[in-house]
Amino acid sequence: MIAQPKILTPEMIAKIEALAPRYPNRRALTLPALHIVNAELRHVPLQAVVEIAAVLGLAPAEVQDTLTFYQFFHQERPHGKVRAFVCRSISCALRGGDHLLEHLCHKNGIDPYGTTPDGELTIEPAECLGACDFAPCILANDDLLKNMTPETAEAELKKPRARAT
Numbered sequence: 001m002i003a004q005p006k007i008l009t010p011e012m013i014a015k016i017e018a019l020a021p022r023y024p025n026r027r028a029l030t031l032p033a034l035h036i037v038n039a040e041l042r043h044v045p046l047q048a049v050v051e052i053a054a055v056l057g058l059a060p061a062e063v064q065d066t067l068t069f070y071q072f073f074h075q076e077r078p079h080g081k082v083r084a085f086v087c088r089s090i091s092c093a094l095r096g097g098d099h100l101l102e103h104l105c106h107k108n109g110i111d112p113y114g115t116t117p118d119g120e121l122t123i124e125p126a127e128c129l130g131a132c133d134f135a136p137c138i139l140a141n142d143d144l145l146k147n148m149t150p151e152t153a154e155a156e157l158k159k160p161r162a163r164a165t
């Protein structure tokens with residue numbers, strides 16, 4: 001059998017281990033570990049799940065269960081360099097959130113959850129972002145974009161943006 005190349009770097013493992021004192025046990029590190037890998041790779045492939053499990057002393061299925069419980073992590077391929085969550089909950093929906101999502105997907109030639117062919121942008125519907133006062137809004141990486149219109153959202157999502165943390 002051909003050994004898979006390692007996906008977790010020593011730096012990723014060191015970041016996971018650095019968090020260990022803050023958690024009651026190694027199982028509790030599962031979600032932070034997934035976030036650490038996702039922040040680096042923009043997805044968490046199955047081999048990374050196996051490696052996280054080995055680091056934490058868990059079965060791969062336990063890590064995979066956590067990954068699939070949250071719809072946050074992509075597994076098959078990386079999300080875009082900018083990941084835009086377009087809120088579709090009630091306040092944003094009443095102020096055009098659905099239209100905003102449809103417009104941005106159409107303009108970028110992708111479906112919701114899709115990524116542009118150049119790997120720059122992923123657009124995903126989201127539930128309430130906790131910023132209903134500013135509806136409709138979008139979370140683009142770590143930036144909250146408030147009171148968006150189709151035009152302002154389109155312009156905002158073309159701007160360079162720091163990676164999500």
Ligand code: FES
Binds near residue numbers: 127129
């Ligand atoms: S409904 Fe969109 S931020 Fe709350």
